[in-house]
Amino acid sequence: MARFQSGDENAYNELVFRYRDRLINFIYRFVNDMEQAEDIVQDTLTKVFTHRHYYKEIAKVSTWIYTIAGNYAKTELRKRKRRKTIQLSHMGKEDKVYEIPDLEQEPDIGVHVQFSEQKIQNALQSLPDHFRSPVILRDIQELSYEDISKILDVPLGTVKSRINRARQQLKSKLKE
DSSP, rough: OOOHTTTHHHHHHHHHHHHHHHHHHHHHHHHHHHHHHHHHHHHHHHHHHHHHHGGGGGSSSHHHHHHHHHHHHHHHHHHHHTTTTTEEEEEEEOOOOOOOEEEEEEHHHHHHHHHHHHHHHHHHHSSHHHHHHIIIIIIOOOOOOOOOHHHHOOHHHHHHHHHHHHHOOOOOOHHO
């Protein structure tokens, strides 16, 4: 980040390369729309570029970037609630790697995997924002509890309890 702040554009390209796909995955879990997630990430990376001089080494760069992205996602969700629209979207690309079974051996496995992925996404979407954010950051983005606490600006104990409650709610929703 110091190189980027001093004007090295290659350093910015490295930041984009490092965080873009992870941010898209993170934001997609909020908005459930791949195009919207990509737009929000683009806005996030633009803000990182234009506001690079505001970054202070108090927190990690990733914490700063995820905070910006999360704020954009929350703003988009508030706009949607005001417009009261329903958006239909398709499951999109993610940076997670899935093992694909040989569908010729068992053709219904592919349908089951797709159904399970959609069921998980729907369960995540049904969580309240204050539970969804920390569980996505922890279980999908694999961030530390401390980083999540900084990104969400809530105490560490609150992060842990919200993640625990979110997991309990997800477990009960996925059993249905």
